[in-house]
Amino acid sequence: AASRLLEEAAGDRLRTAEPPDPLLAAIVAGVSRGTGVAGIAAAVGLGxxxxxxxxxxxFGYGPKTLGRVLRLNRALDLARASVPFAEVAATAGYADQAHLAREVRALTGVPLGRLLRGPGGE
Structure with a gap:
């Protein structure tokens, strides 16, 4: 019964939602390439x-924070694949492992090792 209500609510939301912003893919692509805010804005025709x-x-945050989040996601994918943290940092674009650790804590509020273990500490 609860899943049915959730399904109906999701369907209602989908039917009434605004179409996605067509520029979002270009913004994400620019941020992912490391293009600066001014360059992305010019490329998509915005100020x-x-x-x-x-x-x-x-996204709930600006393009610079989006870049930090996307870089963190790349780092977490590598770390979950058992890549050593120092290599994760270098590959994902952090200055060093300490920079990676600071960024993980700043964005998530928890240390990298704990984040990878999950909420139950598995």
């Missing part, structure tokens, strides 16, 4: 402030 507002609306 920097409008780019920031669109990013906030779509």
């Amino acid at each position: 920097e402030r409008q780019l920031h507002r669109r990013s906030l609306a779509a």
Whole structure:
């Protein structure tokens, strides 16, 4: 019964949702390539402030933070594949393992090892 209600709510939301912003893929691609905010804004035909507002609306944060989150996701994928943390840091674009550790704690609030173990500490 509860799953049915959830399914109906999701269906209702999907039917009434605004279409996705067509620029989002280009914004994510630019951020993923490491393009600066000014370069991304110019490439998608927006001003920097409008780019920031669109990013906030779509992702909940601006393009610089989006870049940090995407880089962290790349790092976590590597770490989950048992790549040593120092190699994870270098491959994902961090200055060193300490930088990776600081960024993980800043973005997630927990140390990298604990984040990888999950909430139950497995």
